[in-house]
Amino acid sequence: MTLQSIRDRYDLIVIGGGITGAGILREAVRMGLDALMLEKKDFAWGTSSRSSKLVHGGLRYLKEGRLHLTYESVTQRQRLLAEAPGLVEELGFLVPIYDGIGPGRNALAAGLTLYDLMARHRYHQYYDCSAFSCMVPRLNTDGLSGGYRFMDAQVDDARLVQRLINEAIGNGGAALNYTGVSEILRDDAGNVSGVVAEDTETGERCNISTLCVINATGSWAETLHASPEAGLHLRPLRGSHLMIPAWRLPLFQAVTLMHPDDGRPLFIIPWEGALMLGTTDIDHGSDISGDIVTSREEADYMITCLEAYFPAAEISLKDCISSFAGIRPVLSKGEKDPSKESREHVVWRKQGLVTVTGGKMTTFRTLAADALKAASRHLPANARLRTEEPAFQPVPALPSCGKSLSASQMRRLYGRYGMRARSIIDTANSKDLEFIPGTFTLWAELPVLAKTEQIRHLSDLLLRRVRIGLLAPEGGREHLDRIQTLCESGLDWDSDRWKIERKMYTEHWEHAHRVPQ
Ligand SMILES: Cc1cc2nc3c(=O)[nH]c(=O)nc-3n(C[C@H](O)[C@H](O)[C@H](O)COP(=O)(O)OP(=O)(O)OC[C@H]3O[C@@H](n4cnc5c(N)ncnc54)[C@H](O)[C@@H]3O)c2cc1C
Incomplete structure (x- = not known):
């Protein structure tokens, strides 16, 4: 698909090819809309290929009293587990309890009970010190009294985006990568009438007209739509991860570690045959035009945490395979501690331009539905949201093969x-x-x-x-x-x-x- 092969008019143009844009495109096509998505780099190039790859309620949002966000996330997690087998899969989480560090046994029990109630399924279980340390070989047992196991889920984030795009295209939608929107076109009354699309490598440009534009550019959203709320702006917060070879630490479930320096939770997560350690949460600064990369300080911070919990494993930076970093589209009113900033999303609307930003990958269907509701007054009257339908086309539960695959x-x-x-x-x-x-x-x-x-x-x-x-x-x-x-x-x-x-x-x-x- 190229700029020459697309039409000059669509019902809806979605800007941004991350999870938010891909989710909107998929739902728009399901509604029967003629929809086009434009991504200025590659699909999932932004934050959506650089997350911790968790489809999760977010236990820490419960602690912050964000009950609605947690409930919504747990509900979406349960749906995705049912609707995307093989892509979104259950992941056990282990939380060690040390004397005098982090939340104690009672606080965790209360939080995990509420977490399970939201999923309508009891998953969590307490293990004493010896049973717990069997599940986490080489864990530092000084002061360890036991720990909990609970359940969340994980995904390949970039493949989640791509599967949505593939199914949207398969059902009549259109999506172009390396095609940025350089301008939003308006008629004399100021209403959106189209966009100027530009191939970011050849420089080829064209105007495409539309009834409505949804800006799903995450951390870049304010370059196309100024915040309507005084003092509320995107605050790019960088999060980094280190990849570690799995043979260095035999873990089959994720482990939560409270950083010894500041008490922030980090995770070590088995993913795709390796271990992923992260994440940090620091101000990236306002220049978000280039590659987002992990700093030496972040790498040291993460490895210090690992050393504190797994001293016997003797893992250092030179054992790590790779690193990756992304920026969270977080809306901020001031200079709060980065980890205390809200992860809720916002929807802004102005004369045919709808912007949706913030939020989490886990709740992409909620973001898509909210954006499309906000866009509905500009769209054909018979276009109806169908979020009750499965996110993905069903696949065989037990596919047969005939070749040497398990x-x-x-x-x-x-x-x-x-x-x-x-x-x-x-x-x-x-x-x-x-x-x-x-x-x-x-x-x-x-x-x-x-x-x-x-x-x-x-x-x-x-x-x-x-x-x-x-x-x-x-x-x-x-x-x-x-x-x-x-x-x-x-x-x-x-x-x-x-x-x-x-x-x-x-x-x-x-x-x-x-x-x-
Ligand atoms: C370190 C980290 C860990 C995280 N972990 C999790 C997790 O485990 N679970 C979870 O649910 N959430 C997680 N999140 C949050 C989640 O990753 C983000 O909320 C989500 O990926 C944002 O998706 P998006 O599509 O809104 O933005 P992006 O993925 O950033 O996509 C925006 C896209 O817009 C494009 N764009 C920008 N300007 C233009 C333009 N003018 N024209 C065309 N395209 C343009 C960009 O190139 C980019 O690809 C994490 C975030 C970070 C940073």
């Missing part, structure tokens, strides 16, 4: 690709139905994604369509020859272009994902 590999493929999983399996050589080392990704996924998911650059494929760039040592550099061979026909790049792409990818990885030492 039930969990099949579930994972259907979760990530919906019914397109079948074509990945059918067209694969048996030698490509193997894991790329250090990841749960099969080689066979690459050629199909290269051909079908609007790949402009190698980093789109390796950092977002699959996550080799975060999971394999050196961003998967040693696999680039095989990746090139597999993807050559799908990408139509000549050998010079491959050389450039490999160089650009490697330089980008060094700059944005190498662990600061």
Whole structure:
């Protein structure tokens, strides 16, 4: 799909190809609207590929008294677990209780009971010190009295975005990456009439007319729509993560760690065959135009926490595989402690321009519904929200294969690709139905994604369509020859272009994902 292949008029234009924009596009198409989404970099390039990858209620929001946000998030988590098997999966969380550190047993019991009541399912359970430390090998047991296990869920965030986009396109929607909106067009009365879209690499521009524009540009929202509330502005708060090889610490469930310096909760989370440690929460500053990268101070802060809880594991920064950082679209009225800022979303409306920003990935359907309700007066009268329908097209509960794939590999493929999983399996050589080392990704996924998911650059494929760039040592550099061979026909790049792409990818990885030492 290119700027030349799209029409000059749509019912609705959505700006921003993160989880918020993708969720809105999916719901708009379900409503029967002719909808187009424009993303100025790559799909999920922004915060939506850089989250902690949790689909969660957020236990700490309960502590802050944000009952509605927690309830909404738990409800959405339960729906996504039911509607996106293989993509959104349950994840056990372990919370150690140490004498005099963090919330005690009674406070946790009260919070977890409420959390489970919201899900209408009892998950949480208390374990004494010896049972708990069996579940968390190498945990520091000095002062450990026991701990709780509860349940949340996790996802591949960029694949969640991409599956929404794929299903929206499959049902008549349109989405373009590397196409930014440089201007919102208005008629003489000031009402929105269209946008100026620009290919950010070729510079090609065109005007597209529309009934309504939804601005879903997250942390960048105020560049297109000034805040209507005096003193309320987006405060870009950076959060970083470190990826650690799984063999360094045998964890099958996430563990909550209270940082010894400031008492903030950090998580160590098993994800896609590695461990993810994070996150930080600091002011990024107002320049959000470039790559968002992890600082040395953040890396030290995270590793200090890990050392305090797992001293026997002796994990240092040089053991980490990669790092990644994103900025939260948080609305702020002042200089609060970053971690105390609200994670609620807002909807602003002005003469055919609706902006939705803030919020969480977990509640993307709520954000989509609120934005589309705000847009409804500009849209055809017969367009009706259908949020009661499943978020995704259902996939077989127990897909059969016939090739050498396990039930969990099949579930994972259907979760990530919906019914397109079948074509990945059918067209694969048996030698490509193997894991790329250090990841749960099969080689066979690459050629199909290269051909079908609007790949402009190698980093789109390796950092977002699959996550080799975060999971394999050196961003998967040693696999680039095989990746090139597999993807050559799908990408139509000549050998010079491959050389450039490999160089650009490697330089980008060094700059944005190498662990600061
Ligand atoms: C470190 C961290 C951890 C997090 N962990 C979790 C978690 O575990 N669970 C959870 O539920 N939430 C989590 N969140 C929050 C969640 O990730 C964000 O709320 C969500 O990703 C925001 O999505 P978005 O689509 O609104 O913004 P983004 O994903 O940032 O997307 C906005 C997009 O708009 C594009 N854009 C900007 N300007 C233009 C323009 N003019 N034209 C076209 N496109 C434009 C950008 O390129 C960008 O891709 C986390 C956030 C951070 C930072």
